[in-house]
Amino acid sequence: MTTPSKIALTSEPFEPGALLTAFCAGRDETGAVASFAGLARAEKGAAVALELEAYPGFTDTAIAAFADDAKTRFGLQDYAIVHRVGRIAPGEAIVFVATAAVHRRAAFEACDFLMDYLKSRAPFWKKEHGPDGGRWIEPTAQDRTDAQRWD
């Protein structure tokens, strides 16, 4: 499989289904594609928007280094990661991850592994905007525990 693995940070909304369709196209040696889409929650009105800040050239490089390690660790054929930055409204997609492998176990596990990293350790800064203003948030204890499962 020669498709280059790709990472994109985008300030524009994206459609996870279209990304998955594109990722699956033209494969005749891939037995398994796993994917994940994370959406912004409204938290019953407590969250008006989510704001994600990245450091272009640093954030994408850090994600690529981690994802390339994951590719080797799980024997992936390739992967795609698309991450929103900027202001994100409830219901919009924040992140899309797809992994391709010969068999399903590697695809599932690598997708889970990449999401645990993206949710807890990737270089983003996250602000939740509620009805009473915004606040910067740090990874939850659960996010850290999820990421430590793989250590």
Add this chain to the structure above:
Amino acid sequence: MARVLLFGRLADLAGWRDRAVEAGSLNGLRGVLAGVDPALGEALAGPGVQVAVDKTIVRGEAPLAAGSEVAFLPPMSGG
């Protein structure tokens, strides 16, 4: 002149996120920033704040060249 970038809560605290500052070293730069804005100077030295020079994390003192990019990174939240 070094280009200084602030992220997350540090940018909110300072009221800016991208500024050119004259400094020949990282400690010199910290001194200049703290002289202008003591609260920012304290926050930049606070726990969990990392520094990247030209997009590589550095620890402690580092020389700065003309055109160096210095980014102050508060604890990362994940996406």
